[in-house]
Each structure stands twice: as C-alpha cells, then as structure tokens.
Amino acid sequence: MSTPSNAVSPDIGVVGLGAMGMGTACSLLRQGLSVIGCDISPTARAAFEDAGGRSAETPAALAGCSVVLLVVVNADQVEQVLFGAEGQGGLAAAMSPGSVVMQCATVAPSYAVALGERLAALGLVMLDAPISGGAAKARTGELSVMSSGTAEAYEKTDAVLSAMAAKVYRLGEQPGAGSSVKLVNQHLAGVHIAAAAEAMALGASMGLDLEVLYDVITHSAGNSWMFENRVPHILKGDYTPLSAVDIFVKDLNIVHATGRELKLPMPVAGSALQQFTAASGAGLGREDDSAVVKVYQRLRHFDLPAANDAEERPS
Incomplete structure (x- = not known):
C-alpha cells in the first residue's frame, strides 16, 4: 500500500x-x-x-x-x-x-x-x-x-x-520525446562505430600502419566522435567493455522496430545491426563495441594489435 x-x-x-x-x-x-x-x-x-x-x-x-x-x-x-x-x-x-x-x-x-x-x-x-x-x-x-x-x-x-x-x-x-531523440543518437552512434571498424579493417587489409592512419583520419574530414573514441581500443588491443557489442544489438533493434512502426526504411542502420549481430553471434557480445572490427578480421584474416603488443609499445 x-x-x-x-x-x-x-x-x-x-x-x-x-x-x-x-x-x-x-x-x-x-x-x-x-x-x-x-x-x-x-x-x-x-x-x-x-x-x-x-x-x-x-x-x-x-x-x-x-x-x-x-x-x-x-x-x-x-x-x-x-x-x-x-x-x-x-x-x-x-x-x-x-x-x-x-x-x-x-x-x-x-x-x-x-x-x-x-x-x-x-x-x-x-x-x-x-x-x-x-x-x-x-x-x-x-x-x-x-x-x-x-x-x-x-x-x-x-x-x-x-x-x-x-x-x-x-x-x-x-x-516519449526524450526517448525519441536518444534513439536518433543511438542510430548514429551504432552506424559510426560500425563504420569506424570497417574503415580500420580496410586500412589493415591494405597494410597501412594503423597508428598513422588513426592520426591522419582524426585530423581530416572523415573523423567522427566515435572513430576518435573507439579506434584507440582497437589500437591497444583492449576490448574491455565500456559499452558492449550487445548494447548496440539491442539499441539498433529498437531503431528498426521504431522504423517499422513508422514505415521508414533504414538500410544504413540495418547494415550496422547485421555487423553487431554477427559479432554477438561470434561470441563477442560482452566485449567492447569496438570489437565489431573482429567480424571483418575473421573474414579477411588481417592482423590487429593484441593487448600484449600494446603494452610493449612506448607510450
């Protein structure tokens, strides 16, 4: 009572x-x-x-x-x-x-x-x-x-x-209005993380120095807040979850459910959702969301920094 x-x-x-x-x-x-x-x-x-x-x-x-x-x-x-x-x-x-x-x-x-x-x-x-x-x-x-x-x-x-x-x-x-704006934010955040991972996979597949690539992009028009924030996790080989892969499986699914309610197609968000879903299906759901890069690595078999490599690098 x-x-x-x-x-x-x-x-x-x-x-x-x-x-x-x-x-x-x-x-x-x-x-x-x-x-x-x-x-x-x-x-x-x-x-x-x-x-x-x-x-x-x-x-x-x-x-x-x-x-x-x-x-x-x-x-x-x-x-x-x-x-x-x-x-x-x-x-x-x-x-x-x-x-x-x-x-x-x-x-x-x-x-x-x-x-x-x-x-x-x-x-x-x-x-x-x-x-x-x-x-x-x-x-x-x-x-x-x-x-x-x-x-x-x-x-x-x-x-x-x-x-x-x-x-x-x-x-x-x-x-309702607060949650609506947050959903737009999560749409962009998920897409930008997936895009950052894909961009780093492209660079790695071409044999580029990933540290140099990060420096160039963060001083160029292709930069985003998520690229600048998440790519250092990849460079350090540290996927300790600050925000986990499964969070974006959840949030991008909400984006899609809302799109269906509105009859609004969102193919870009759909592509990002598939990459996060693939990462979760590969057992990476509880790793940091930047671990979505490993989906690309498993397909193309390029090298990514490992945690012990990051520890050996001079700061």
Missing part, C-alpha cells in the same frame, strides 16, 4: 550500479544528495558503500525515495523493477504519490509514452530521461540528458539533473 505523500523522504534512489549508474550515483553523492544505490551485485553495492552511499539489494527498499533513477539495460528490466513479475509486487505500486521515476534506459519511444501513462495512473510523475556520455562523463557529472516531462517533473528533479549532467535538453512536456 502506498504511503502518504508527506512521508516521501529526500532520498534519491538509483537502480542499476553498472558503469553509468555507479558514476551517476557517485556524482549525486558529491553534490550532497542522500543516495541509495540498488543492484543485484553484492560487489557493486559494496563499491557504492565504499564511496559513501547506502545500498539496497532490492528496489522495494527505494519505495520512500522522492526520486528514483532507473539506469538499467532495457525495457524488460524497467518492467521488472517497476511492476515486478507478471505486473505484481514492483516498486511503482509502493512509491508515494507525487514521487518521480526518472527513466534513463534506452527504450522504444512508444514504450516511454505508455510507461508515462501507467505511472500517472498510480499518481507518480515520470521524467523520460535517457542519458549519453559514457562511464567517464557519468563519473564527473557531465552527462547529456535527453529529457521530456511536465514542469512538475523538472521541478522535483532539478537538484538531481544539476548534479549528474553538463547539459539537460528539455524536449517536450510528455514522456
């Missing part, structure tokens, strides 16, 4: 203490907010406690929070946190009326719209607030937030947004 609205505490809940969620939760702590982090991983919870926060094993412990951020992987996890198994026993039913759910995962815009309506029926406020910037920007409180929601939602989350973001885009008054 929901508690009275005057029982809402000033605590901020963060569900999901992965790379993005941990950084975000720690940024909130640094700004003096009272934060409870929730994750199924005991290691993640212990790390957040070491940073000065409180932790919870289950979302139910966040029922009294004034704002809860969902920094989870996908819509299925959002459903599980908010509504529980088969719509029973989730966090949403236990939160006090007037509390805010900040939905930060990449989900289909149509799902974000429907979620806002379901939460409103429970007396809750939703801020559609997908985030971008990676783990590094999350740690420094410099994320970009692509958001949409009511004036009430922004008023109640002002301190949270100020602590976690360098830029907050206010894109509309209802949930």
